[in-house]
Amino acid sequence: MTIEEKLQHLMQYSMEEARGKYESVINEYTKTMEEIFQEYQENRKRQENLEIKTETEHLIRENNKRFSEEQVKIRRTISRMQEELKEKLFVEMKDRLARFAESxxxxxxxxxxxxxxxxxxxxxxxxxxxxxxxxxxxxxxxxxxxxxxxxxxxxxxxxxxxxxxxxxxxxxxxxxxxxxxxxxxxxxxxxxxxx
Incomplete structure (x- = not known):
């Protein structure tokens, strides 16, 4: 498996894991809110909807923030590895040019x-x-x-x-x-x- 394939696999895994956690948190939260919603009187419905919306947006923002942080880390890793590979490639090119100069x-x-x-x-x-x-x-x-x-x-x-x-x-x-x-x-x- 090449480095690029490994990085692709790592990125896919990270994205799936983040989505899985996101869905799990949202599902659990939604279930809890539905139970609470049934217990409250009709006059509390608007307040509950506002709380659900606010908390959901917060969770989405937090999840997006974590996801973005992971993306930045992955991009930095990819960039660093690309620079290392580029450097190795050009060192090899210099060596080949030196050997060619003897021909x-x-x-x-x-x-x-x-x-x-x-x-x-x-x-x-x-x-x-x-x-x-x-x-x-x-x-x-x-x-x-x-x-x-x-x-x-x-x-x-x-x-x-x-x-x-x-x-x-x-x-x-x-x-x-x-x-x-x-x-x-x-x-x-x-x-x-x-x-």
């Missing part, structure tokens, strides 16, 4: 990104950057891309960046930026909002 496919990705930046610049002055962790690849990348490459003074987790100074353009294909964009857009879907 031949990563070298091909860098060459492709560099060539795309060169093509985009259309002959204008262009500064190509690679991550400091890729410094040993610089010479081979320069040969494959056909352009000089600068090793960045700070890490951006891999990938490339390029600057076209004449047009004030930054082409950011760094893993750091891509991961930050993915984190910002990421939403864990599940729970009652997606039923």
């Amino acid at each position: 031949a496919e990563y070298q091909r990705l860098l060459v492709r990104q560099l060539k795309e930046a060169i093509a985009f610049a259309r002959g204008e002055e262009l500064i190509l950057y690679i991550d400091p962790s890729d410094a040993e690849r610089r010479t081979s990348l320069e040969v494959e891309a056909g352009a000089p490459i600068t090793v960045s003074s700070y890490s951006f987790m891999g990938g490339t960046r390029a600057v076209i100074p004449g047009r004030n353009i930054l082409i950011d294909n760094s893993f750091e930026t891509k991961l930050a964009e993915a984190r910002e857009k990421f939403q864990l879907r599940g729970g009652t909002a997606y039923e």
Whole structure:
């Protein structure tokens, strides 16, 4: 059973239990009021109806208050668990990116990104950057891309960046930026909002 299924089960259980208690309290109260109602004289009927209504509304408000408090607790739990899962997911993504950076496919990705930046610049002055962790690849990348490459003074987790100074353009294909964009857009879907 997944966490989402467990949370759904917990929410359903809480709602059923709250409804059961609500119905039990209302049924018991109604029965008591009916017995009292029969004992009173006709002139007390209006007063009794007012008391029933007032007490019923109070019980409903109290029950709704408890139910709302439970909902808030459940939502906080879900939110906390979603953040924990999101954090674990992005830690795993960083690990996978680190493993990918050791592959031949990563070298091909860098060459492709560099060539795309060169093509985009259309002959204008262009500064190509690679991550400091890729410094040993610089010479081979320069040969494959056909352009000089600068090793960045700070890490951006891999990938490339390029600057076209004449047009004030930054082409950011760094893993750091891509991961930050993915984190910002990421939403864990599940729970009652997606039923």
